Amino acid sequence: MNGAQDLGGQMGFGPVAPEKDEPLFHAPWEARALAVTLAAGGMGHWSIDESRHARESLRPADYLSSSYYEIWIKGLSTLLERHGFLSAEEMVSGEVSQVPAQPKRVLKAEMVPGALAKGGPTERPATSPQRFRPGDKVRTINMNPTGHTRLPRYARAKLGTIALVHGAHVFPDTSAHGQGEQPQWLYTVAFTGPELWGRGADPTLSVSIDAWESYLEPA
Amino acid sequence: MSGHDHHHHHDHEHDNHFTPIEARVRALESLMVEKGYVDPAALDVIIDTYETKVGPRNGARVVAKAWSDPAYAARLKQDATAAIAELGYTGRQGEHMVSVWNTPDEHNMVVCTLCSCYPWSVLGLPPVWYKSPPYRSRAVIDPRGVLAEFGVTLPEAKRIRVWDSTAEIRYLVIPERPAGTEGWSEERLADLVTRDAMIGTGLARQPAEVAA
Structure with a gap:
């Protein structure tokens, strides 16, 4: 979706503000927000793609005026309600008023090191032949889906070159919407600065995205 | 992090001490613990992992x-x-x-x-x-x-x-x-x-x- 999350090439946000000796968390609640988000994901009821889509579905003004962990908490609230774990009323009152749902699993403390060390690999056995090879010229498709996609606006309908091939990976555009993993070949595609940004672009610049095969056409 | 008391999160008279986002995160955590969706000790291990190990x-x-x-x-x-x-x-x-x-x-x-x-x-x-x-x-x-x-x-x-x-x-x-x-x-x-x-x-x- 063309939401506020799709930031590449937007202007007006001002300078990057690196902090000297930045703390890992700026307040204790940020650490709790990180942990509850990961632990809730550990129940196994939504994919990382659905999580990302919940965050990017915030209204643009809300997204852009929220800190990153605030965005996570707002996204998590959406997911907990959507999947029947907490009601909106419970989240407002802070009081349990509905019978708990039954999670597929609960991440216990002793499971955490193993779960974090394993992560969530997204590579899957390929179910179709690899269409592109390194060096191939490709053009990204133009599309403006209302659902989740990982093809950023700045890289749509652009001429690029296949740089890397990563095997077949879970397709976020379907995974985010409960439509299955539908793995596709994944490629790193490099574009020149002038192809992306036109007149006045830095000729020494190359920008790559990681693109699923259905985002690409031969050129 | 591990010292705070999960049982007090939704005592509303305490909410005045918190910013809205602090109160929201505390309420969410408390609800999830109370409903058995998350193990509070697991939350502490997650935080410790990124504070001290990774x-x-x-x-x-x-x-x-x-x-x-x-x-x-x-x-x-x-x-x-x-x-x-x-x-x-x-x-x-x-x-x-x-x-x-x-x-x-x-x-x-x-x-x-x-x-x-x-x-x-x-x-x-x-x-x-x-x-x-x-x-x-x-x-x-x-x-x-x-x-x-x-x-x-x-x-x-x-x-x-x-x-x-x-x-x-x-x-x-x-x-x-x-x-x-x-x-x-x-x-x-x-x-x-x-x-x-x-x-x-x-x-x-x-x-x-x-x-x-």
């Missing part, structure tokens, strides 16, 4: 080893996920790693324009600026301007390669090894490798910049 020192050790050991460097180029796993760094947000190598002719920089994808297994949690609109919007269109804000000026002719992490591939920048470090141990070399150098918004520190 951070940019991991990546610095990878870089230092790559600088010191040509066979390791070759493996890191060939299959970064496996080479990084040799040092024990695996898992969440590092499942599929690619190493990208700075050279005298080319500088690499990593961004996630769509969210905040970042190689946690080697760098830990991302800094606020990495997740914020100024960096995410400009890294792909004006990387030299961004680098200037980090105090980095590259030669005009040097190519810049920006990697937008739009999938689950995570990129680790291998900075150039500073001159004058011949014969240094890996541990000493690792002190030169900053987090920003491995994102590509900085360079490795020079020997003169670290205390003898």
Whole structure:
């Protein structure tokens, strides 16, 4: 979706503000927000793609005026309600008023090191032949889906070159919407600065995205 | 973190002490614990992992080893996920790693324009600026301007390669090894490798910049 999350090439946000000796968390609640988000994901009821889509579905003004962990908490609230774990009323009152749902699993403390060390690999056995090879010229498709996609606006309908091939990976555009993993070949595609940004672009610049095969056409 | 009392989160008379987001996170955690969805001890282990175990020192050790050991460097180029796993760094947000190598002719920089994808297994949690609109919007269109804000000026002719992490591939920048470090141990070399150098918004520190 063309939401506020799709930031590449937007202007007006001002300078990057690196902090000297930045703390890992700026307040204790940020650490709790990180942990509850990961632990809730550990129940196994939504994919990382659905999580990302919940965050990017915030209204643009809300997204852009929220800190990153605030965005996570707002996204998590959406997911907990959507999947029947907490009601909106419970989240407002802070009081349990509905019978708990039954999670597929609960991440216990002793499971955490193993779960974090394993992560969530997204590579899957390929179910179709690899269409592109390194060096191939490709053009990204133009599309403006209302659902989740990982093809950023700045890289749509652009001429690029296949740089890397990563095997077949879970397709976020379907995974985010409960439509299955539908793995596709994944490629790193490099574009020149002038192809992306036109007149006045830095000729020494190359920008790559990681693109699923259905985002690409031969050129 | 582990000392706070989960049973008091939804005592409303206490909410006045909290900002709205603090109160919201406390309420959410309390509800989830009460309903049996999360184990509060698991939350503490997650936080402790990123506070004390998984951070940019991991990546610095990878870089230092790559600088010191040509066979390791070759493996890191060939299959970064496996080479990084040799040092024990695996898992969440590092499942599929690619190493990208700075050279005298080319500088690499990593961004996630769509969210905040970042190689946690080697760098830990991302800094606020990495997740914020100024960096995410400009890294792909004006990387030299961004680098200037980090105090980095590259030669005009040097190519810049920006990697937008739009999938689950995570990129680790291998900075150039500073001159004058011949014969240094890996541990000493690792002190030169900053987090920003491995994102590509900085360079490795020079020997003169670290205390003898």
